[in-house]
Amino acid sequence: MTLRIFRLSLLFYVPILLVSLIALYLQYESKLDDHKALENRSATYRANLLSDMQQRIVYNVDFWSRIRYPDNFSPLAKDSTFMNPYLDIMKGISDYYQFRYIDSTGQELLRIERDGKTQKLVEGKLQNKAGRKYFERGTKLKHGEIYLSEINLNRENGQLEESRLPVIRAIAPIYSESGDKLGIVVINFNLTNLLNRLKVQLTESNFYLVDQNLRIVSTNTDLPDLGYELQDSSFLKKKYVLEELSPASLKNDSTFMHSGSLWCVRTLNLNQDYGENKSNYISDKVVRTASSWTVIHQVPRPLLRTILWPLYRNIILVNVLAFGLLIICSTIFVKKESDKKFFYKELDAKNQRLEYKRETLKVANESLNALNLRLEKRNQQLEEFNYLVSHNLRAPITSMSLIVELISEAKSLDELKNLTPKLCKVTDNITDITEDIKEYVTILNNKQVKLEEINILSVIESCKSDFADLLLDKIDFKIDCDLQAWDKLYFSRFYFKSVVQNLMSNAIKYRREEVASYLLFRTTYEDGVKVLYVKDNGRGINLDLHGANLFKLYKRFHRDVSGKGMGLFIVKSQLESLDAEITIISKEHEGSEFKIKFNKI
Secondary structure (H helix, E strand, C coil): CHHHHHHHHHHHHHHHHHHHHHHHHHHHHHHHHHHHHHHHHHHHHHHHHHHHHHHHHHHHHHHHHHCEECCCCCCCCCCHHHHHHHHHHHHCCCCEEEEEEEECCCEEEEEEEECCCCCCEEECCCCECCCCHHHHHHHCCCCCEEEEEEEEECEECCEECCCCCEEEEEEEEEEECCCCEEEEEEEEEECHHHHHHHCCCCCCCEEEEEECCCEEEEECCCCCCCHHHCCCCHHHHHHHECCCCCHHHHCCCEEEEECCEEEEEEECCCCCCCCCCCCCCHHHCEEEECCCEEEEEEECHHHHHHHHHHHHHHHHHHHHHHHHHHHHHHHHHHHCHHHHHHHHHHHHHHHHHHHHHHHHHHHHHHHHHHHHHHHHHHHHHHHHHHHHHHHHHHHHHHHHHHHHHHHHCCCCHHHHHHHHHHHHHHHHHHHHHHHHHHHHHHHHHHCCCCCEEEEHHHHHHHHHCCCHHHHCCCCCEEEEEECCCCCEEEECHHHHHHHHHHHHHHHHHCCCCCCCEEEEEEEEEECCEEEEEEEECCCCCCHHHHHHHCCCCCCCCCCCCCCCCCHHHHHHHHHHHCCEEEEEEEECCCEEEEEEEECCC
16 A cells, blocks of 8 residues: 555656756746846946947046147147146046156156055146057047047056056057147056955855956956966966856857856947947047957855856755655545446546436437428528529510410411411420429439439520510521530439529520620530530620629629629529539620530530
8 A cells, every 4th residue: 555655656746846947948948037137237338338448548538639739739838828727627537647748759748646655736847658559559540530549457568567557558649739730648547446346245146357369358256357468478377368168258248158157248348339328429529449358247046046046946846745645645536446437437428328318319410400401491592493484484484475365366277377387486495394304303302413414405405485576586696506516415304404594594684785696505525524604795794893792693784774683693503413514705795605514425
């Protein structure tokens, strides 16, 4: 029993384990996404601080570049008065560490530097910077261009200062009032405050500011700023390079997992706007840089484990509780298993009875639906029969009445002899129609249409005798036949005669009085199938307007001619019942051409 309980518990525990693992994965991804978003915001904040700094630096050096200085500018001699207001401006800018004017030979014209003890700006000893790289880059600048150097520890005469201040040099060309290039202005900006702000602990992650070679400029770890400039040994230099990443990972902003750590990379683009309400002064300038900088956040593997440990702890606790609960439930289940088996047997018996009744009801419904379909079809057949009887008998009876009236009015034996054969022909047609109707009634009762070989011409000639106007030559209407391709058809005689009679009746009713009317029956083969064309030159039909309703029940398109709108509907129904098709090409005031395709003939 114990083994059975354990197996049952294990059976139900496996799905719970799978669900818990899926839940763990989803929570892990959600937690990781939340932490990514947090690191993204922090990294973006630091990147914006750097971007603000760069904008201020560019704005400052551009301000001094836009001043038009006196010709033969000498700030310490004849132009000292000119410089006094600007020197007052410098005193209010705490980030200036050094300010220099350098002529085109590399000789400093003015050197203002901040005293390390008093933190005041004082004049320094003039130096020659002809051999320095930043001087060479500065002399190549054109009007409106600005150069930003790398971030370095400040050096004097090639030696690091004891203060080890991180600085960046901003350089721009200066011009005289007459437009001559005088040299360059060089400002060393003290980045101590900025780097301290960047190192403020926003999150628990490690922050790195690196250059394009992944050298660590600044970090909130125990490494000093620009530490790679303090070491001479190549072995010691390695710890000041972020070796976990490659330069390729600095090309775009990204957040990713690598070597078990979460990394967030934010590159600095001097020519890209940022923030909703911040303007980008740099975007209007040509700024050339000696280096590019990237803000990197690292969530180390131990810290990441600490962050994610509550998820694992909760999942373990849930699984232990779930398995214990399953053991209890399985024990109860096994004890009541016999009762449940009995209950399931009873339930199965009831379901079987219910299923039997459902099947019985289904059969009854199917029988009722089949009966309804038969009734609908019989009603349709009866309606068609009513129309066929009235339509097919109308023309010959009308003809017979007219001939009888003419016989009664005949004044000579010759007239009587002339009318008597026509009367016999009409009565023969009525007899034929009666036989056809009897056959159709048989079809209705037997539900099967009788097929036989019929002569096309004899059916057409028989239908002509049904119309008194044609029989007595009262109208100018000619019926022609071109049956060279084929003249016999295996089809229902009753259906085919009804089709011909309807098409002939329509051609007579809708003829044009101003032209000599005709109806042409022409047979042909198309793709090995028998096709009958019936063409007239009557009024025609606007197919664009009435084409969709042409073969529908009770649809009429010429209100000046009597009718019920059933003829073409009956024609189409009878043809389609024996797998034949009928289509029409028609144009108003020119006539119509029906195409009947006998697919199985």
